[in-house]
Amino acid sequence: MHALFRLLAVGRLAASARTHARLAGLRAAFAAAVLALSLAGIAFLVAAGYQWLRWRLPAPEASAIVGGGFLVLALLVAVAGYLVVRRQRRRTEVPAVDPAAIGLATLAPLAGVVSRIPPGVLAAAVAGFVYGMRAREK
Known part of the structure; x- marks a missing residue:
């Protein structure tokens, strides 16, 4: 039962993170537009200032x-x-949420599933993973 509550908490955190990421993307897009328009305005002001100085000085x-x-x-x-x-x-x-707690909450259901897998199957899966990683390194 506690694992279910942990999964719900992690799901809420993930939804909150997606919402914050979407808002950050919108802020970045508007900031980029404001930056581009501000740079264009500054460029015209600098050009006008230079022209004004050029009329008065060499x-x-x-x-x-x-x-x-x-x-x-x-x-x-x-x-x-x-x-x-x-x-x-x-x-x-100070982090708002402890990363270790999130990791444990997400891995707890996986640990329950892995504990029911026969050791021979687990050993074969790990050996296949290691063999695949060694082949990738070469």
């Missing part, structure tokens, strides 16, 4: 200002990323 100075601005922006993003990663390392994550 080409080398305008290019140096735009390039230097991007280097400063890259430095700011690198420092922000370093700080975020350092903060995340300090946090200790």
